[in-house]
Amino acid sequence: MTGNGRLARSCVLALFVAGCGAEEGGGLAVQIFFTPAPGEAASELRGDPPADISDFRLCVTAQDMEGRRCANFSVADYQKAGRSRLGDIPTGNDRKVSFQGFQYSRQEASWCGELSGVTIRKNQTTKVSLFISGCSDFTATRNAMSSPRVFHTATRLADGRVLIAGGFKSLSGAPEICTAGGIQFSCLRLQATDQLDVYDPTRGEFQALTQAQLKHPRGLHSASLLPDGRVLLVGGCERAVLRLTFPAGPAPVLVVDPQDQGLGDGWGLAGATAEILDPATFTTAELPMTGVTPRAWHVPLAVPGGQVLLVGGTGPGDPPVELSTAVRFDPLSMAFSEVPALTLARHGSAPASFGDPAAGEFLFWGGSHAAGPQNPGLFAEILTVSAGSDPVSRTPAFVTTQVSRGWPGFYGANAELPSTGGTPRVLITGGMIVDKSFNNQDLPFTLNQFRLIDLAAGSETMQENQNFMSRFRAFHTATTLSSVITEQDEVMVAGGFISYDSVNGYKTQNWVEFFSPSTMAFTSKQVGARTVTLLIARAGHTATLLSDCTVLVAGGFTGDPPLTRLSITDTAEVFNPTPRALEHLPVVGDCR
Structure with missing residues (x-):
C-alpha cells in the first residue's frame, strides 16, 4: 500500500498570539498543520482551520509561570480578523504551547496538539510550527x-x-x-x-x-x-x-x-x-x-x-x-x-x-x-x-x-x-x-x-x-x-x-x-x-x-x-x- 492524495494534502492555520504587559512583551506566532479528512479540500492559501471545529483554545504554560495562560477563540472571529491574541505571556524558556479545536455546541475537543521547549523573548515574536491530530485517536x-x-x-x-x-x-x-x-x-x-x-x-x-x-x-x-x-x-x-x-x-x-x-x-x-x-x-x-x-x-x-x-x-x-x-x-x-x-x-x-x-x-x-x-x-x-x-x-x-x-x-x-x-x-x-x-x-x-x-x-x-x-x-x-x-x-x-x-x-x-x-x-x-x-x-x-x-x-x-x-x-x-x-x-x- 502506498501513499495517496489524502495523505499528501495539508492545511495551514496561521495564528498570531501576542504577549503584553510591562514585564511581558513576548510574541508567539503559531503555524498549525493538520491532515484534512477524506474529501476535504486543502486550503494552504486561505489558512482555514479544520472544517469540523467552530472554536479553538490556545494555552501557554511553564514551570516558572504562575498558572497557565489560556483563551478560547471563535473560528469566525479569527477568519475575520486574520489573527487571535492571547495576552500576559511571561517571557522565558521551556514554554509549552497547546491547541484544542472543538465544536462549541458539543464542548468536546476533536483536534489536539502541543509543543514543548518554546522560548518567548521580550519584544520579539517567536515563530513555531504545531501539528495537530485527532484527540484520543489516530x-x-x-x-x-x-x-x-x-x-x-x-x-x-x-x-x-x-x-x-x-x-x-x-x-x-x-x-x-x-x-x-x-x-x-x-x-x-x-x-x-x-x-x-x-x-x-x-x-x-x-x-x-x-x-x-x-x-x-x-x-x-x-x-x-x-x-x-x-x-x-x-x-x-x-x-x-x-x-x-x-x-x-x-x-x-x-x-x-x-x-x-x-x-x-x-x-x-x-x-x-x-x-x-x-x-x-x-x-x-x-x-x-x-x-x-x-x-x-x-x-x-x-x-x-x-x-x-x-x-x-x-x-x-x-x-x-x-x-x-x-x-x-x-x-x-x-x-x-x-x-x-x-x-x-x-x-x-x-x-x-x-x-x-x-x-x-x-x-x-x-x-x-x-x-x-x-x-x-x-x-x-x-x-x-x-x-x-x-x-x-x-x-x-x-x-x-x-x-x-x-x-x-x-x-x-x-x-x-x-x-x-x-x-x-x-x-x-x-x-x-x-x-x-x-x-x-x-x-x-x-x-x-x-x-x-x-x-x-x-x-x-x-x-x-x-x-x-x-x-x-x-x-x-x-x-x-x-x-x-x-x-x-x-x-x-x-x-x-x-x-x-x-x-x-x-x-x-x-x-x-x-x-x-x-x-x-x-x-x-x-x-x-x-x-x-x-x-x-x-x-x-x-x-x-x-x-x-x-x-x-x-x-x-x-x-x-x-x-x-x-x-x-x-x-x-x-x-x-x-x-x-x-x-x-x-x-x-x-x-x-
Missing part, C-alpha cells in the same frame, strides 16, 4: 515515507525528529521455494532498502533524504542514538524470507535468506558492517566490524556511560545460527568487540529496560526454544550491563517458581511501566510459539496471553490475577503512554499478525487495546460510537513515542489474505492520547 501523517518499509528502525533524535532507516521495501509477488537446513518450504522473499527518511513531528510530515542513504541496504538491523546525537546502525541483512509452509513442523517464521538462487546468501554486506549517521549533515560513515560475528535480529542496549551492546540475534549459517553473545561498541575508540552475554541464544525477543537507567538492567523474555512438552525452559533472563565489565545474566525467580505461567514465545512486545512502591514493572504481551515440542502443534500460532511482572531483585514475580488480551498478536508493538497526558499509567498495544494458517497465511490487524495496571485489564477506546483502531492493519511496524507525547506508527506488512495479498506499506499515522474533554488542560512536563 491521524494519518501529512505524507507517506519515501519507500514501503517493514522491520526498519525508527530513532528519535535529540531535536525530536525521527530517523527512519532501512527495512525491507518489497516482497516476492508469488510464493517461492526456499531451502534452509536442507528442508524446502514455500516462502516470500523480502528485499531491503538503503533509503532514509526523517519525520518532523511539528509539521506531521516525512522528508526523504535524497542526498543521503545507507552504505548498504539493511533490514532486521539495529539503530542506537549515541550520547553525541549521532546514530549507530549495525548489522541486519539484505534479503530475508517469510515462511509460508512448515513441512517439518513449526520453526522461526522470519529468517535471513540462507540461499538465494545462485545470488549468494541474504546477508550481503549488511551483517558484517556498521555505519554512523550524523543528523547535523545526514552523512554516513562506514565502520569496520572485524573479529566479531555478523548478526541480524539482535537487540541494541544502551550501556551506562555511552557504550552500546548488541545482544543475541542470528548469525551466518544454514539455517542461520542463533547467538547468545553480544558485540560491544565503544564510541570513544569507535571499535567493536565480542563478549559473552546471555545464558541462552535468543532472537526475535523483545527486551525491556527497567528500574534506574544507571543500573543497566534489562529483562529478556522469549526468543528461545522450549525444553520439552509443556516445558518452556529458560524463557526469561535478566541482563545487567556496564561499561567496565562483561554483561552478567541471572535467572529471575519466577522462571522456577512460576514455570507453568511462562512460554517460549518469539516476536512478542514488552513495555516498562512506572514503578509502584519502588518496584519496577514490565508488561509482556503476545508473541508466537514456533516449537512443535512445546505443545505438539503442526504450525506456529499466535498468543493472546500477557504477564505483568514485578521485578524486585531476588523475588521477581508474575502477578497472578491476569486476563487475556482481546486479540492474538505477534509482530505487534507495545508503547507506554505518558502520564503527562493520560494522567494514568497505560500501555497501548497495536497491530500485529492476528493469526497464521496453511490456507490463508498471515493476517494483519488494525485492532488497538490499552492496558491499565490498576485494573489488570485491556480495554478499547471509543470516539463517539466508533472504536479507535489503526487506520490500516499493520504488522512488523514501528511505534515511537514522540516529544509531544504522541506516538508515530510507521510502515509494516498490511493485508488480509486471501481477500488481499500481503504487502508492505509506506504509510504512517500518529496516535494522540490527549483526552477529548475540554476540562483537560495542559500540565507542565513533556515526553522529551
